[in-house]
Amino acid sequence: MTPARGDHDARRADVSEAVWRVLAERGFGGLTLRAVAAEMQATTGLLTHYFPNKRALVAHALEVLEQRSADRPRPAVAAVGAADGSGASTLRLLRAVLLDILPLTPESRDGNRIWVGSWDVALTDPELAAEHAARYRRARERLTALIADAQRAGALPPGRSAADLAASAQSHVLGLVVQALLAPQEFPPERQTALLDAYLDALRTS
Amino acid sequence: MTPARGDHDARRADVSEAVWRVLAERGFGGLTLRAVAAEMQATTGLLTHYFPNKRALVAHALEVLEQRSADRPRPAVAAVGAADGSGASTLRLLRAVLLDILPLTPESRDGNRIWVGSWDVALTDPELAAEHAARYRRARERLTALIADAQRAGALPPGRSAADLAASAQSHVLGLVVQALLAPQEFPPERQTALLDAYLDALRTS
Incomplete structure (x- = not known):
């Protein structure tokens, strides 16, 4: 018996929530229909209405991850606001964008932990790898635009390709x-922030 | 029936080889007793002589990974040889050590693909995470020593902590x-090398 549409959508949100909790706790290696069902106190049979197989569950998990990441709080970006076109404000925004990626809070640790875990499954499947590569490419393109703005405004040296600097900044983060x-314990939030600032200083002054 | 000791050791090498092939192809998410048995054309029952459970299999896989990494070819380091105490030779060695980590060859892509996949399982288990963190800490300590040598020899600016520079270099790689x-396709070997060189140049001149 397939559930009615309204129930189906509501239940799908519950499923996404349960998938997230399983990933945060056990990673992609621990993501099974059985684990998600147990987290929801539902039957594995119910889950097969949503995910006919493991691959469908993994693909959904990657979508949940992308959605949660898009919706996550960005306290550093919120604090600096939009760039006003000056080199200094563009650099501040670049720093904030990079800072908001780092696992500085428990929520960001959960999200990052799931991103890092997703690389294992993404690399086993050409289609998932291509989708994942496109996500990182989009992030690099946003960084490239900011870096090119900072170069035009004289806040970063003009000699190097903005795309290469963006790839380097993304690598570093x-x-x-x-x-x-x-x-x-070796990388508390203050040290992560200091390492990012030193990296950006080296870019600025090299 | 447990196999005799000599057979056991020979078979264990076969098992390690099969574990490696499963990891290279399917990642840690695809590492199961059944997959390893199929790769060896053996029964799952035989495998349980070696690994009573999944966790034992994962722990063995991480050991195989560490051993393979220790034994891997290091063409860039071999090409530059040991540092002679001069700043220039220390920098060349630092560059070679970092270069030999990058996935510039098919073998190194396999090894790196398995390292990246290992983060998912390592992060689900405090003991495995601590062992993995210790592996990266040892690598950072070796980088720290090289960077401190380069600073003493005047080949890198003296102002910054060598440990922080090592953490930054490891992050970047x-x-x-x-x-x-x-x-x-976006990161062919030449671009990876150019990005590493630009990073090292920025360290040198910042």
């Missing part, structure tokens, strides 16, 4: 996320 | 690995 998740 | 694995 992603690698810092991994290290901070694995060794939170 | 790890993040670049992730991007290059997800988007190999």
Whole structure:
């Protein structure tokens, strides 16, 4: 018996919530229909109405991750507001965008932990890898635009390709996320922030 | 019936080989007793002699990964040889150590793909996370020593903590690995090398 449409949508939100909790606790390696069903106190049979197989569950989990990331709080960006075209405000916005990626809060740790875990499943499947690569490409394109603005305004040296600087900045932040998740005591929020600031200072003055 | 000791050791090497092939193809998410048994054309029952449960299999996979990484070829380091105490040779060695981490060859892509996949399982288990964090800490300590040598020899600016610079360099390389694995066409070996060189130049001249 397939549930009625209204129930189906409401239940789908519950399913997404349960998928998120399973991922935060056990990673993609622990994401199974059974684990999600247990988290919802539902039967595995109910879950198969939504996900005919493991791959469908993983694809949904990646969508949940993207949606949650799009909706997440961005306290640093909110604090600096939009850039006004000056080099200083563009640099402040660039710093804020990068800062809001780092796992500086428990919520951001959960989200980042799930992103890092998603790389394992994404790399096993060409289609998922391409979708994931496109997500990171879009993020790099946003960084590239900010960096090009900062170069035009004289706040970053003009000599280097903005796309290469964006790839470098994204590398730096992603690698810092991994290290901070694995060794939170060595990488408390203050040190993560200081490492990002030193990286941006080196860009500015090199 | 438990196999005799000599058989056991020989078979264990076969098991490690099969574990590696499963990881390279399907990631940690696809690492199951059944998949390893199929790869060896053995029964799942045989595998349970070696691994009583999934966690034992994962722990063994992380050991195989560490051993393979320790034994892997390091062409860039081999090409530059040991540092002779001069700033220039220390910088060359630092560059070579970082370069040998990047996925510049198919073998290194396999190894890196498995390292990246290992973060998902490591982050679900405090003990595995601590062991993994210790592996990255040891790598940072080796980088810290090289960077401190380069600073003493005047090849890098003396103002910043060598440990922070090592954490930054490791971040940069790890993040670049992730991007290059997800988007190999955007990050061919030449671009990975150019991004690393630009990062090192910025360190040198900032």
